[in-house]
Amino acid sequence: MRPDLVTPTGVADAALHSLEFAEPSAEPAPQPAAPAHIPAVDPPTIEFHPFGGVSTLPGCDGERLLQQTYGTAERAERFYRDQVLDHLNPEMAEFVERMEMAFISTADAGGECDSSFRAGPPGFLHVLDPKRIAYPEYRGNGVLASLGNISENPHVAVLMIDFVRDLIGLHVNGRASIIDDRELRAEHPALPKAQDRGRTPERWVVVHVEETYVHCRKHIPRLEPVPRERDWGTDDMKRKGADYFGVRARQTAGHSLLG
Secondary structure: OOOOOOOOOOOOOHHHOOOOOOOOOOOOOOOOOOOOOOOOOOOOOOOOOOHHHOOOOOOOHHHHHHHHHHOOHHHHHHHHHHHOEOOOOHHHHHHHHHOOEEEEEEEOOOOOEEEEEEEOOOOOOEEEEOOEEEEEEOOOOOOOHHHHHHHHOOEEEEEEEEOOOOOEEEEEEEEEEEEEHHHHHHHOOOOOOOOEOOEOOOEEEEEEEEEEEEEOOOOOOOOOOOOOOOOOOOOOOOOOOOOOOOHHHHHHOOOOOOO
16 A cells, blocks of 8 residues: 555445455456447546556546446546646636635644635736646644644645635645745745735745646535725734634633533
8 A cells, every 4th residue: 555645544435345346357348338428538638647557547546446336437437538737728827816805724744634715916826827726825824734744744735715796616736845935936036925914924835737627516606795804914812803613712711622
């Protein structure tokens, strides 16, 4: 087993216990002709590296098992062919540049996950080129959970959703690296201004794109931006809502962290 893969701890559905991948044979098995209702398509432009060489399409072995179990393999493969790229096309790049928020998912070397939220003015997510995007890291609570995960495990997933205009989302998956602000700005002078509402980027996360694909609009709610006052740069606990859930207050009152 590859040392960078983590043994799953969940329990599979009983229907999965009878499924397994066949060992690859020395001679490739003949491929059935494509059904007439599926139009001819060009080969995928993305270069995939699946575990064990089982599949030529994106996705993990678990996806394959569940697609077979639940009868969604044909739909899944159609989505892979029609929607998954290994780069940002021009429409995706324009979408990224106008986003004001993103959800960032990372995991440490042991597979423990963290999901975080990043926001800023349009352009805070910066497209360096079709294979790279960058977002700034500002002074925060000092925990550095996402960056700590990236330092152990570079795999990162970025989800951007337009809740206002087009009600559509974009997934960008890839490998991340942490770069000092001065170093990246020297290479890319067009980065957003160093000062943003009193905040200065300390460093940047550069995501090297491996997969991009749409998030459909069916369940995306429409939101309307409204003016609000913000206390940029404050360390006041109440004004920035840092103890909204009362954790520190309970600690101060002598309650255990675990309740």
